[in-house]
Amino acid sequence: MSPDPLDVFWPAAEVEAAALTIDEMASWPTGVFEALTKVGLLREGRTASRVTCDACGESHVQEVTPVRYRDGTVRFFIRCPEHGRVEVDRSDLLQWSVDFKSIVQFLAAELATEGDVQERVPRRVWQIGRAALAGRSRPVWMGRGLSWPNASTLSGFLPAGKSPVLLVLGGAPRAGVLSLPPDSVVSLGQVLTLSGGEFDLDRRAIEDQLSASRGEGKQKSPVKRASRAAAIDVLESDLPPGVGPLPITDLC
Ligand SMILES: [Zn+2]
Secondary structure: OOOOOHHHHHHHHHOOOOOOEHHHHHHOOOOOOHHHHHOOOOOEEEEEEEHHHOOOOOOOOOEEEEEOOOOOOOOOOEEEEEEEEEEOOHHHHHHEOOOOOOHHHHHHOOOEEOOOOOEEEEEEEEEEEEEOOOOOOEEEEEEEEEOOOOOOHHHHHHOOOOOEEEEEEOOEEOOOOOOOOHHEEEEHHHHEEEEOOOOEEEEEHHHHHHHHHOOOOOOOOOHHHHHOOOEOOOEEOOOOOOOOOOOOOOOO
């Protein structure tokens, strides 16, 4: 069985800029790039302004100079101490940006949500509408980068209360970022897969987890907790002192 392309995707999604070059994707298993572009998770973006020279074997990083010709063509060059002016292929400079909309749109369709999808914080927080899950109508949200040092700046844009369900892309949320019961927070990495060119969502795992919070106040048995594979059980609580919110730099 071939590996799930999303296993490669999750670490890329944890980087704030979420843009990749061909160089960075060179180590990916065959077919992963194709699978991620097919579902729209990777989209062609801008060209990189710096690149590693591959003409001399010194692996020095150089500024790229685009040269525009009168017929409209553009070629890219770098300066190599050994080889002088070296042309670089546009495909080597192309950056691929991660487009999270494809996941949001899939979730909206798969969960048959009602209401508009709203990106509350660009590339970080999405409100996906309401869906019938575990016996009640619930607002569905998706959040990204909730484990990052600047996660607390998202607090005012995230859902709160007992009914919402928050699907989390990336690491477990930092302590104090969320005002939700732990069972309402689902790690997307545990329930979303990509195979045969299509996303697949383990809706049952989500509903099982949400149902677990119904018996609020009851003692939860260790066996039951262990069976909830999708739960983010450990909210990050041991922040080093002095770690404060950082500005969100990808708001534009
Ligand atoms: Zn060189």
